[in-house]
Amino acid sequence: MSDLETRIARLEAESDIRRLKARYLNACDAKDLDAIRACFTEDAVIDFPPLGAFDLDGLIGIFTQMAATTPITDVHQGHNAEIEVAGDDASARWNLGYATYDPRAGSFRLLATFYHDRYRRTVGGWRICYTRSEPRAIVDGALAEGGVKAGWVTA
Amino acid sequence: MSDLETRIARLEAESDIRRLKARYLNACDAKDLDAIRACFTEDAVIDFPPLGAFDLDGLIGIFTQMAATTPITDVHQGHNAEIEVAGDDASARWNLGYATYDPRAGSFRLLATFYHDRYRRTVGGWRICYTRSEPRAIVDGALAEGGVKAGWVTA
Amino acid sequence: MSDLETRIARLEAESDIRRLKARYLNACDAKDLDAIRACFTEDAVIDFPPLGAFDLDGLIGIFTQMAATTPITDVHQGHNAEIEVAGDDASARWNLGYATYDPRAGSFRLLATFYHDRYRRTVGGWRICYTRSEPRAIVDGALAEGGVKAGWVTA
Numbered sequence: 480m481s482d483l484e485t486r487i488a489r490l491e492a493e494s495d496i497r498r499l500k501a502r503y504l505n506a507c508d509a510k511d512l513d514a515i516r517a518c519f520t521e522d523a524v525i526d527f528p529p530l531g532a533f534d535l536d537g538l539i540g541i542f543t544q545m546a547a548t549t550p551i552t553d554v555h556q557g558h559n560a561e562i563e564v565a566g567d568d569a570s571a572r573w574n575l576g577y578a579t580y581d582p583r584a585g586s587f588r589l590l591a592t593f594y595h596d597r598y599r600r601t602v603g604g605w606r607i608c609y610t611r612s613e614p615r616a617i618v619d620g621a622l623a624e625g626g627v628k629a630g631w632v633t634a
Numbered sequence: 635m636s637d638l639e640t641r642i643a644r645l646e647a648e649s650d651i652r653r654l655k656a657r658y659l660n661a662c663d664a665k666d667l668d669a670i671r672a673c674f675t676e677d678a679v680i681d682f683p684p685l686g687a688f689d690l691d692g693l694i695g696i697f698t699q700m701a702a703t704t705p706i707t708d709v710h711q712g713h714n715a716e717i718e719v720a721g722d723d724a725s726a727r728w729n730l731g732y733a734t735y736d737p738r739a740g741s742f743r744l745l746a747t748f749y750h751d752r753y754r755r756t757v758g759g760w761r762i763c764y765t766r767s768e769p770r771a772i773v774d775g776a777l778a779e780g781g782v783k784a785g786w787v788t789a
Numbered sequence: 790m791s792d793l794e795t796r797i798a799r800l801e802a803e804s805d806i807r808r809l810k811a812r813y814l815n816a817c818d819a820k821d822l823d824a825i826r827a828c829f830t831e832d833a834v835i836d837f838p839p840l841g842a843f844d845l846d847g848l849i850g851i852f853t854q855m856a857a858t859t860p861i862t863d864v865h866q867g868h869n870a871e872i873e874v875a876g877d878d879a880s881a882r883w884n885l886g887y888a889t890y891d892p893r894a895g896s897f898r899l900l901a902t903f904y905h906d907r908y909r910r911t912v913g914g915w916r917i918c919y920t921r922s923e924p925r926a927i928v929d930g931a932l933a934e935g936g937v938k939a940g941w942v943t944a
Contacts (some may be wrong), residue, residue, distance in 0.1 A: 486797050489642050493804060494648060501714035505729055505748070508770065546942070551773045554746040556713040558866040558886075559811035572868055574815055576677055576713075576731070576886070578746070580771055587773075591864040593815070615818065616862045616890055618897075650801060656869035660884055660903070663925065690841050707926045709901040711884055712870040731868075733884070733901070735926055742928075 492564040495570065495605045496598055503607065504555040504575075510547045512539055519607050520599055556580040557594075567600040575612070584621075591616040603630040638697045647719040650760045651726065651753055658762065659730075661712040667694055670705040676760050680684055680783070681766040709733040710748075739776075746771040792866065804875040805915045806881065812886075813821050814865040820857045822849055830909055836921040865889040867904075868913055877910040885922070899928040 488587055504530060506514035519525075525533045533541060546553055559574035577590040597609035654673060661669035671694055673679075680688045687698060701708055714729035732745040752764035797915040798891035809828060815823035824923060827851055829835075835843045856863055907919035 483638060483793060487645070488798070490804060491641065491801050496647060498716055501716045501727075501729075504714045505716065506728060508729065508746075508748075524794065538937060540776055549935075552746075554729075554731075556731055556746075558713065558868065559814045561811045561815065562806055572815060572817065572862075574704060576864075577864055578771070580773070589785050590860075591866075593817075593818075609817070611796075616864055618890070642793060642800070645800050646796065649800060653871055656871045656882075656884075659869050660871065660882060663901075663903075665882065705903075709884075709886075709926055711886055711901075713868065733926070735928070756931060 489564050491598070492569060492605065493562050496562055496569055497533070497560060498562070499598070499605050499607065500560070500571070500573065500596070504557050505545075507542070507555045508553055510542075510553075512543065512547055514559055515539065515542065520601065523607060524609050526609075526610065528614065550582050552580045552582075553585075569598040569605070571596045586619070586621050588620075589616075589618040590614060644719050646740050647724060647760065648717050651717055651719070651724055652715060654753070654762065655712055655715070655751070655758050659712050661744065662697070662701075662710045663708055665697075665708075666700065667702055670694065670697065670758075675756065678762055681764075683767065683769065706739050707735045707737075724729070724753040724755075724760070726751045727752070729768070741774065741776050744771075744773040745769060799874050801916065802869070802879060803872050806872055806874070809908070809915050809917065810870070810881070810883065810906070814867050817852070817856075817865045818851075818863055822853065822857055825849065825852065830911065831888050833917055834919050836919075839923065860892050862890045862892075864908055873891065878898060879908040879910075879915070881906045881908070882910075894931070896929070896931050898930075899926075900924060901926040 496581060503518040505517065506518065516535065519535050519538075522534050523538075525535070526540045527533070529543065531537075543549070548587060554577065556576045557573050560571055561573075562571040563569060571594075573594040573596065575590070575594050576591045577592060578587060580587045591613060593613040594605055595611045597614065598605050599608045641782060653741070658670060658673040659774060661673065671690065674690050674693075678690050679692075680690070680693045685696065686692075700706070709732065711731045712728050713731060715724060715726055717726040718724060718729075726749075728749040728751065730745070730747045730749050732747060735742045748768040750766045750768065751762055753760050754763045793799065811827065813828040816828065829848075831845060831847050833845050833848075835845070835848045837843070840851065841847075855861070864887065865884045867883050867885060870881055871883075872881040874877060880902075883904040883906065885900070885902045885904050887902060888897060890897045904923060905921045905923065905924040906917055908915050909918045
């Protein structure tokens, strides 16, 4: 019975971590600063080259400056999760698809990125305590009349 | 023991709901009308702005008209599932990546959308009883000679 | 108790198969040949039209030739998994998003593909014993000055 409980707990941890990462990425798209903050431990370390390395306040600050107070539309989608749980700690590698559209410049950027995360189980549930991005492909472009023959509309 | 069974049942429900949503999205891509219909409860409410709001027959009708009897290729891919299970009911927010290619016009549309779903456990398994899309980014374009310098081929 | 263990084992199998597929796709992006090989049974059958059908050595050979010794950047992201487990065997249908960028030609290719997989539980864990791709949408393009008004940079 004790072994069954250990096995169930590991499956629940993985389920909670998937939900946590999903909540974080959706909150980024929704520009929900409180929801983003709530996904991290207070001592979280965030390393997003070439943007920089941040503590949690720093991440919220950068996000506020680049996204939450601007008309850009971001799309963060997480894939290929390799989650490993060990008690109250866990780690994962993710493959992120990201796109951002800027109506002011009519430009877009597409990224494919590996994410290397570490998680900690707290009294409030699992939280991200470390996350480092490893950019792999960056495509910059413009959506303009006569160019890509594409327009864009934020819904 | 009873508590372990409750915990296992919740994990199974989440697994079944992921499989259900995957089956639905893949069936849309495969233009499999019977498989699409089988993912919903008979009283399902479908709200897909700006397309409209539908009952199940209405959804199948629109899909038949736009996709199942035309040469378009659709790609529906579901991400960032935040699934919450409560007994025989469940809800989820998803982040959908969608692309559609129309060979008749040489055009394409890319969408990033939030989906807000509700599910019900029936005697036949979990089914979608409510789904509402919230479009966030829409990119329209043309794939044409001399323009995007891209062609397309449906396999 | 025995029934609970069977139910837990099925959930663990699905979790392991998701992790296996993620590891495989991420290893393809990372061009990690050893990690790719380790995802398969020795007798695996790989069928990737229009590229061809391969045994495991053949897959590693093709991958070495096309990706591991070239400057291309690949992005493999797996979605919409419909996983069915039956004891020590399993199957799944996936919806794959794939992009490849070739700096030598300034070109890219985007694919949406169904994957039909079979898995076997070995002493070393779950492995892919059969995988067949079914291409559905192929978009070829060029990223060039004056064309798509987009450049690309591998990070």
